[in-house]
Amino acid sequence: MTALQTPPGRTEVPGSTSRSLGEHARDYVGRIRGGDMGSLPALAGLIVLCIVFGVMRPVFFSDINFANLFTQGSQVVLIAMGLVFVLLLGEIDLSAGFASGVCGAIMAILLTNENWGWYLAIPAAIVTGVIIGVVLGVLVAKVGIPSFVVTLAAFLAFQGLVLLLLTGGKNISINDPFTVGIEKDNLPPWLGWVLLIVCVVGYAGVQLNRVRSRRSRGLAVDPLSLIAIKVGALAVAGAIAVYFLNQERAINPAFHSLKGIPNVVPLIVVLLLVWTFVLSRTTFGRHIYAVGGSKEAARRAGINVDRIRISSFVICSGMAAFGGIVAVSRANSVDPNTGGSNILLYAVGAAVIGGTSLFGGKGRVIDAVIGGAVVAVIDNGMGLMGYSAGTKYIVTGVVLLLAAGVDALSRRRAAASGLR
Amino acid sequence: MTATPILEMRGIDKSFGPVQVLRQVDFTANAGEVTALVGDNGAGKSTLVKCVGGIYPIDSGDYLFDGKPVTVHSPRDASSLGVEIVYQDLALCENLDIVQNMFLGRERTRGIVLDEPTMEKMASETLDRLSVRTVKSIRQLVASLSGGQRQTVAIAKAVLWNSKVVILDEPTAALGVAQTAQVLELVRQLADNGLAVVLISHNMNDVFAVADQIACLYLGRMAAQVKATDVTYSQVVELITAGRSGDLGLQAAAVAAAGNGNGSHDAGVTDLGDMNGAQ
Numbered sequence: 044m045t046a047l048q049t050p051p052g053r054t055e056v057p058g059s060t061s062r063s064l065g066e067h068a069r070d071y072v073g074r075i076r077g078g079d080m081g082s083l084p085a086l087a088g089l090i091v092l093c094i095v096f097g098v099m100r101p102v103f104f105s106d107i108n109f110a111n112l113f114t115q116g117s118q119v120v121l122i123a124m125g126l127v128f129v130l131l132l133g134e135i136d137l138s139a140g141f142a143s144g145v146c147g148a149i150m151a152i153l154l155t156n157e158n159w160g161w162y163l164a165i166p167a168a169i170v171t172g173v174i175i176g177v178v179l180g181v182l183v184a185k186v187g188i189p190s191f192v193v194t195l196a197a198f199l200a201f202q203g204l205v206l207l208l209l210t211g212g213k214n215i216s217i218n219d220p221f222t223v224g225i226e227k228d229n230l231p232p233w234l235g236w237v238l239l240i241v242c243v244v245g246y247a248g249v250q251l252n253r254v255r256s257r258r259s260r261g262l263a264v265d266p267l268s269l270i271a272i273k274v275g276a277l278a279v280a281g282a283i284a285v286y287f288l289n290q291e292r293a294i295n296p297a298f299h300s301l302k303g304i305p306n307v308v309p310l311i312v313v314l315l316l317v318w319t320f321v322l323s324r325t326t327f328g329r330h331i332y333a334v335g336g337s338k339e340a341a342r343r344a345g346i347n348v349d350r351i352r353i354s355s356f357v358i359c360s361g362m363a364a365f366g367g368i369v370a371v372s373r374a375n376s377v378d379p380n381t382g383g384s385n386i387l388l389y390a391v392g393a394a395v396i397g398g399t400s401l402f403g404g405k406g407r408v409i410d411a412v413i414g415g416a417v418v419a420v421i422d423n424g425m426g427l428m429g430y431s432a433g434t435k436y437i438v439t440g441v442v443l444l445l446a447a448g449v450d451a452l453s454r455r456r457a458a459a460s461g462l463r
Numbered sequence: 464m465t466a467t468p469i470l471e472m473r474g475i476d477k478s479f480g481p482v483q484v485l486r487q488v489d490f491t492a493n494a495g496e497v498t499a500l501v502g503d504n505g506a507g508k509s510t511l512v513k514c515v516g517g518i519y520p521i522d523s524g525d526y527l528f529d530g531k532p533v534t535v536h537s538p539r540d541a542s543s544l545g546v547e548i549v550y551q552d553l554a555l556c557e558n559l560d561i562v563q564n565m566f567l568g569r570e571r572t573r574g575i576v577l578d579e580p581t582m583e584k585m586a587s588e589t590l591d592r593l594s595v596r597t598v599k600s601i602r603q604l605v606a607s608l609s610g611g612q613r614q615t616v617a618i619a620k621a622v623l624w625n626s627k628v629v630i631l632d633e634p635t636a637a638l639g640v641a642q643t644a645q646v647l648e649l650v651r652q653l654a655d656n657g658l659a660v661v662l663i664s665h666n667m668n669d670v671f672a673v674a675d676q677i678a679c680l681y682l683g684r685m686a687a688q689v690k691a692t693d694v695t696y697s698q699v700v701e702l703i704t705a706g707r708s709g710d711l712g713l714q715a716a717a718v719a720a721a722g723n724g725n726g727s728h729d730a731g732v733t734d735l736g737d738m739n740g741a742q
Contacts, residue, residue: 260580262587324577326570329559333567336556343554344568345539404558 064268082398084449085413088442089420096424103427107292110305114226116419117307118143118370119386123393123411124311124318125362128355130394131322131335133403134183134190136356138175138197139363139390144382145201146171147367148208151215151377154222161221165368172364173357175201180353190356198387206379216376225310226373229303232289238309239281247274307369311412314365318358318408331355335404366390385436392443393418400450417442467530469494469659470515470546470628475524477510484510488524488685490678492628492659497650499670499691500663502680503703508663511680512630515661516548517541529627545627551636553617557606561598562586564605565620589623590615593652597645611642618649622658629653630661635669647673667696681706686713 075083096103122139129136136142150168153159159167175197182193206212217223230238250273254264285304293301322328333341334351342348363382370386371377390411397414399406421442425435468491477485485507492498502508513519515526517535526533528544535541541548555564562579565586571578586601595615598608605613614634621629631650635643651673654660664670670677671691678688679702686702689711694702701708 257580257583260584262580262583325575326572326577329563329567329570329577332558333556333563336558337554339552340554340556340564340567343550346568404556 064266082413100427106290118366119389120415121366122390125359126394129359137194140382140387141201143363143367144205146364147371169364172361176357176360180356184349184352212379214378235285235304243278396446471527473525476522494659496675497654497660498676499674506680507683547621547626548630549617551632555605561601628659
């Protein structure tokens with residue numbers, strides 16, 4: 044066997060050496076230059092946009108506007124979080140916007156017309172979303188209609204369904220204090236700080252536990268300095284947000300005090316944590332990435348591809364239901380345009396701007412939150428600058444195109460550099 | 464030589480509708496040996512392998528594993544016996560890393576949480592055992608790997624599960640010279656670790672470089688299964704192209720019968736697959 048000599052060169056044992064902070068930094072820069080940019084363009088864009096709007100309209104940085112950003116962006120962010128699952132498979136759900144409208148309408152009808160309690164009406168809305176997801180998923184996975192067509196048809200049909208539910212487009216208002224409070228009420232300031240501490244301590248605990256369990260098996264671990272930087276960044280960013288949200292933002296505090304984190308923020312954080320856990324730490328999440336990467340490889344590995352595809356549509360429509368609930372809560376009412384107009388495109392834009400690929404296999408739930416923040420800032424900032432809705436739509440469309448362009452180009456670049 | 468072959472196929476018939484693809488094929492693979500399966504296009508190599516892998520049911524014949532007759536109806540049956548097939552188009556997920564690909568569909572969990580440290584440890588031990596030194600980190604995405612490295616990952620994935628028989632479908636077909644050498648070294652390493660390796664290949668250099676035995680299919684019949692040291696390069700080429708070479712291979716009548724494609728298979732089947740038993 045003279046022909047079979049070990050090729051010269053790299054001889055290190057795979058994955059057994061721990062790397063220093065410097066090496067991590069170099070690695071990260073290398074990944075970005077290779078085209079694997081993740082959320083970096085979105086974060087950079089977010090900072091630039093905030094500075095631009097803040098300089099041109101100082102009111103942008105006011106406490107009340109800061110809180111508004113969260114409540115304005117929440118519906119888009121929640122729908123986008125669900126869309127990430129569908130996008131990960133390389134599919135699309137164009138009906139998520141009106142699905143949220145249908146779910147919102149169901150909730151409003153049950154609350155107002157049928158006098159149900161919120162504890163029944165909200166689950167009913169979510170169940171509606173789940174049923175919509177099952178129908179869409181079965182049509183795509185089992186019948187084999189392209190998701191674009193299925194959800195385009197559903198987009199139209201759900202628009203009609205909302206009209207029928209609201210019998211000719213009447214506006215149904217809600218006055219259930221809990222439901223309205225999701226968007227309108229805030230956490231007591233002390234609870235905001237407690238939740239922040241819980242989050243930071245929990246994050247640090249998860250990271251340190253990971254190091255401990257890997258070290259006990261003799262595997263490479265992240266340097267403690269890197270973990271300290273990550274935890275520190277979370278703590279600082281969280282503290283700034285909580286501090287400003289805890290400021291009094293009512294014009295007349297004696298009449299009605301307005302301070303604290305809006306209730307919808309912890310809702311988004313909890314859903315973000317749950318779905319991030321599902322995607323990155325469970326077999327189900329791993330299989331979603333696998334199906335998005337290569338259906339054939341997933342099938343041969345014994346993964347039930349149809350089940351994964353249907354569940355992704357269920358998660359997407361289920362999250363759209365949360366978006367609908369929040370939208371109804373914010374508007375105090377539901378009308379035929381709840382979940383309509385630009386909501387869906389903003390949500391797709393949020394996921395893509397945040398770094399989720401339209402080609403499948405790449406993306407995280409936090410992308411939806413980061414991208415949703417960009418969309419909310421553009422919408423809010425341009426409104427403050429006095430631009431018309433027409434200009435806002437055009438700018439948001441251009442930003443979406445830009446993000447999709449970055450996605451396509453970085454994919455090409457990554458293919459050339461062998462990263463993807 | 465080992466007393467019982469780990470894998471033995473006896474008198475396998477397989478047809479698709481009116482087309483009989485395999486006729487009375489005998490085939491054995493021994494632990495610790497590389498058995499090359501050669502033959503021209505359409506000779507039935509892939510069909511035979513798919514019968515072994517449980518993708519196609521066999522029409523008649525015996526499937527013996529470790530000397531005991533078994534029935535294999537699905538790929539799952541085959542992998543529970545310890546038979547793994549690495550197909551030419553590898554079927555890896557490019558957006559996942561090496562560890563994730565190796566455990567795809569068979570992830571280790573603790574409760575509902577993926578047990579990443581254990582999987583990483585097992586993957587790294589498997590690669591060490593195969594003396595793989597060509598990957599920088601097992602947390603690299605498969606997209607960043609070369610063709611030879613991907614082949615290595617696919618093979619490592621197949622042997623991770625204490626498999627006993629590994630079948631490789633043209634593992635070097637798309638590779639350059641250096642990468643071919645790496646993969647062949649890995650093939651040899653697998654056999655030296657005690658596995659039975661079946662290597663499908665069109666490349667005689669590869670076959671003679673690593674194979675202990677050579678099994679040659681000719682138009683759906685096993686022309687001969689012989690020791691690699693007992694035959695020459697040109698004899699194997701004759702077996703592939705004509706079904707016989709001197710004393711080796713099918714008798715003239717059988718060649719003719721196989722040649723016109725509809726001879727009954729009890730007519731003069733004296734293929735020298737039995738030679739193997741005599742050695």
